[in-house]
Amino acid sequence: MNDQWTERLSEYLDGELAPAEQTALEAHLASCDACQATLEELRRVVTNARALDDRPPAADLWPTVAARIGLSPRSQSRPMVRRVSFTVPQLAAASVVLALLSGAAARVMVRRGTVDAPSVVISSPALLTASAYPGDSRYLAQVADLERALARGRGRLDTATVRVIERNLRIIDRAIRGAQSALAADPANSYLNLHLAQEMRRKLELLRQAATLAGARS
Amino acid sequence: MELTTPGVATLRRDPDQRALGDAETADAALAASGDGRAFERLYRAHVARVHSLVRRMVGPDSADDIAQDVFVRAWTKLGTFRGEAAFGTWLHRLAVNVILARRTTLGTERGRYVDSAEILDDLAGRAAVPELSMDFEDAIGRLPEGARQVFVLHDIEGYRHEEIADMLGIVSGTSKSQLHHARMALRRHLER
Numbered sequence: 276m277n278d279q280w281t282e283r284l285s286e287y288l289d290g291e292l293a294p295a296e297q298t299a300l301e302a303h304l305a306s307c308d309a310c311q312a313t314l315e316e317l318r319r320v321v322t323n324a325r326a327l328d329d330r331p332p333a334a335d336l337w338p339t340v341a342a343r344i345g346l347s348p349r350s351q352s353r354p355m356v357r358r359v360s361f362t363v364p365q366l367a368a369a370s371v372v373l374a375l376l377s378g379a380a381a382r383v384m385v386r387r388g389t390v391d392a393p394s395v396v397i398s399s400p401a402l403l404t405a406s407a408y409p410g411d412s413r414y415l416a417q418v419a420d421l422e423r424a425l426a427r428g429r430g431r432l433d434t435a436t437v438r439v440i441e442r443n444l445r446i447i448d449r450a451i452r453g454a455q456s457a458l459a460a461d462p463a464n465s466y467l468n469l470h471l472a473q474e475m476r477r478k479l480e481l482l483r484q485a486a487t488l489a490g491a492r493s
Numbered sequence: 494m495e496l497t498t499p500g501v502a503t504l505r506r507d508p509d510q511r512a513l514g515d516a517e518t519a520d521a522a523l524a525a526s527g528d529g530r531a532f533e534r535l536y537r538a539h540v541a542r543v544h545s546l547v548r549r550m551v552g553p554d555s556a557d558d559i560a561q562d563v564f565v566r567a568w569t570k571l572g573t574f575r576g577e578a579a580f581g582t583w584l585h586r587l588a589v590n591v592i593l594a595r596r597t598t599l600g601t602e603r604g605r606y607v608d609s610a611e612i613l614d615d616l617a618g619r620a621a622v623p624e625l626s627m628d629f630e631d632a633i634g635r636l637p638e639g640a641r642q643v644f645v646l647h648d649i650e651g652y653r654h655e656e657i658a659d660m661l662g663i664v665s666g667t668s669k670s671q672l673h674h675a676r677m678a679l680r681r682h683l684e685r
Contacts, residue, residue: 285673291654316680323629323683324648329545332557336544337536340561344568346529442651449542457537466534470516 280307284314288321325441329449331456414475421482428489440485447481450474517580525571532571536564539581543588549645550592552634559595563588589646593660596638632682636675643668644675 280303286292287300304310341347429437454471461467517538523531543563548556567584574583633641642661646652647668654665654672661668 282670282673285676286669291669313677313680316683317676319683320676320679321648323679324633324644327545327630327649329541330548331541332544332560334557336540336557336561336564337533340536340564340568341529341533343561343565344532346532450538453538453541456541457534460537466516 280304280310281313284310284317288314288317325445328445414479417479418482421479421486424486425482425489428486431489432485436488440481443481444478447474447478451478514579518576521571521574521576521580524568525574532568535567535580535584539584540564542581543584546585546588546645546650547592549630549633549649550589550642551596555595559592562595563591566591585650589660596642629679629682632679636678639663640671640675640678643671644679647672648676 280300283292283296283300287297292300304314425440432440451471451474454467454474458464458467458471517535520528520531520535524535540560544556544560547559547563551559563584567587570587574580633644636644639661643657646657646660647654652660654668657663657668658665
């Protein structure tokens with residue numbers, strides 16, 4: 276199989292053909308089994324690529340990085356201050372960022388006790404630990420239910436939507452794994468605990484939105 | 494190369510996402526002032542993604558060295574991070590720049606610049622024999638350099654052809670052609 280349209284199949288898959296070319300290619304596809312099969316294989320290649328998981332390096336690179344930038348891994352409890360100066364606008368910007376961070380964190384914490392909080396979020400801030408979320412059966416059950424609902428309705432969504440959903444789920448999963456990995460080394464770190472909780476809530480909310488969207492198209 | 498915002502997919506940012514982004518922006522500001530702990534948090538959060546990008550772009554042999562280079566470079570460039578994009582987006586583009594700056598040297602060292610069409614044919618045919626089939630990631634690693642980089646940047650990382658063409662110094666038509674040939678080669682390595 277190698278006709279004039281073979282070379283254009285990837286562009287078709289990515290939605291990059293001009294309307295007239297797209298119409299002509301679709302007419303060709305209707306009568307060419309070989310091109311249909313190739314198109315499906317190309318689609319699976321793209322799906323595989325988007326499903327690849329990120330993996331951390333086999334060995335921790337941080338000690339080497341820290342040494343190269345002049346930080347001693349054992350002395351980081353006392354931050355080393357580089358010779359750096361700030362302008363007044365820079366200091367003002369930093370204070371705004373920190374204020375926003377504090378406000379957002381407080382908002383998240385406060386919302387845990389309100390009716391706005393997602394029902395599957397751990398009920399008490401006291402349980403906001405690294406081990407609580409992955410092992411929480413209610414959370415895992417909710418995720419599994421939503422993933423099944425999304426899988427059932429997936430065919431009703433257009434490919435661009437599926438692509439965005441999958442990409443963002445991967446980003447969230449990556450952040451969850453990163454937080455869990457960091458918490459393994461520093462379990463009492465409140466920032467990391469908050470970060471993990473936020474990421475898991477993000478995943479649940481995205482799955483909920485996607486499943487709702489898929490269901491609405493039925 | 495100027496650091497710009499890549500076309501990675503994003504959803505509307507909810508309050509929690511903003512909180513995360515604000516947290517990383519704050520860590521970046523702290524790290525820029527010399528706070529090693531803040532920089533380590535950023536490292537821990539992003540090392541898997543950076544290392545995977547490097548490994549896919551240049552192969553496993555130099556991945557650790559180049560990933561370290563990325564974070565060393567990020568440390569020295571933190572002062573240029575303005576918080577206009579997410580820290581991860583900024584770091585990712587910086588990583589691509591570091592990788593591309595190293596690619597010529599690596600290509601020369603490994604003799605990677607061999608006939609691309611020959612390798613693509615070899616790769617496409619190899620998996621037809623079951624015992625010679627290889628992992629999808631390994632198959633990506635065996636693509637010719639140009640096709641591999643375009644495939645990683647487009648299909649895995651989500652950059653557009655125009656951005657890839659700008660980064661690699663090629664025209665977008667070449668990027669599209671390389672992508673298609675990479676996909677055609679890799680379709681032989683799909684799970685049955």
